[in-house]
Amino acid sequence: MMNVDATNNNIVLSNVGMIFPGEQQVEALRDVSFTIRDKEFVSLVGPSGCGKSTLLRLVSGLIAPTTGEISVRSKTPAQAQADVDFGFVFQEPVLFPWLTALENVILPIQILGKRSPVKDQEVIAYARQLLADVELSGFEKHYPEQLSGGMKQRVAIARALIYHPPILLMDEPFGALDEFTRDRLNLLLLHVWEKIRATIIFVTHSITEALFLSDRVVMLSSRPGRVMSIVDVPFERPRTFDVRFTQEFTELTAELRHMLQLREVADDGQP
Ligand SMILES: Nc1ncnc2c1ncn2[C@@H]1O[C@H](COP(=O)(O)OP(=O)(O)O)[C@@H](O)[C@H]1O
Numbered sequence: 001m002m003n004v005d006a007t008n009n010n011i012v013l014s015n016v017g018m019i020f021p022g023e024q025q026v027e028a029l030r031d032v033s034f035t036i037r038d039k040e041f042v043s044l045v046g047p048s049g050c051g052k053s054t055l056l057r058l059v060s061g062l063i064a065p066t067t068g069e070i071s072v073r074s075k076t077p078a079q080a081q082a083d084v085d086f087g088f089v090f091q092e093p094v095l096f097p098w099l100t101a102l103e104n105v106i107l108p109i110q111i112l113g114k115r116s117p118v119k120d121q122e123v124i125a126y127a128r129q130l131l132a133d134v135e136l137s138g139f140e141k142h143y144p145e146q147l148s149g150g151m152k153q154r155v156a157i158a159r160a161l162i163y164h165p166p167i168l169l170m171d172e173p174f175g176a177l178d179e180f181t182r183d184r185l186n187l188l189l190l191h192v193w194e195k196i197r198a199t200i201i202f203v204t205h206s207i208t209e210a211l212f213l214s215d216r217v218v219m220l221s222s223r224p225g226r227v228m229s230i231v232d233v234p235f236e237r238p239r240t241f242d243v244r245f246t247q248e249f250t251e252l253t254a255e256l257r258h259m260l261q262l263r264e265v266a267d268d269g270q271p
């Protein structure tokens, strides 16, 4: 175990490198170091293929880094995974079509069985509460095919939270949704996060979305992904959409966009 203060440094990456082996070996990440505090909301932003999803898989112990170390709540990622420390939300909601919204939310508890941190008697009430939190009261008995894309993604969020994970990993969760739905779900996610107070790592292509949601934004360069910059987001919470129309927000957005573009140009033609 690494000597890490679990209260202040919830997730610590130290010089993490990831090379996928094979005939065409791929260096996905190089020398990535950053820490995420307990209950912090951090976004990972970078061009497609720069290793954002790989980073989430490394943090959650699904794969092991080629070099460097990762600590999650003072444990190895594999141990954190075994302790059910992570909730996942992906771009596709992956709901089971033959289960209702409520049944889909409860499913992880049934799969976890004895390892579940939620007691049997409490599961249904808590699942209903989570569905209410994501504004789906009254849709408990609906099947996925009866729900819109945004509603399905809200069910997926409720499902990820059912076992009280201290860390929520979100991989472009709103990337497939239209802009209006995405905006609404951004606000809703902030509400939910204020309630559950989990640590969130949020992957997105959208600088606007990252700045609106996060405490800090980790900017990654194109492959191999390296940390270009870690940006503190200065806007007060709770946030409303108004912040996105302020000059400060517009300027910060432009600054980050510029940073990504400059780097892309500088990297052109480099091995
Ligand atoms: N299992 C794997 N085997 C080989 N290469 C992989 C594997 N997973 C990801 N990669 C490569 O690693 C790079 C980063 O992928 P990924 O983390 O999915 O990027 P992002 O999520 O930022 O778009 C890509 O070039 C991808 O092709």
Ligand SMILES: [Mg+2]
Pocket: 052, 053, 054, 171
């Ligand atoms: Mg990805």
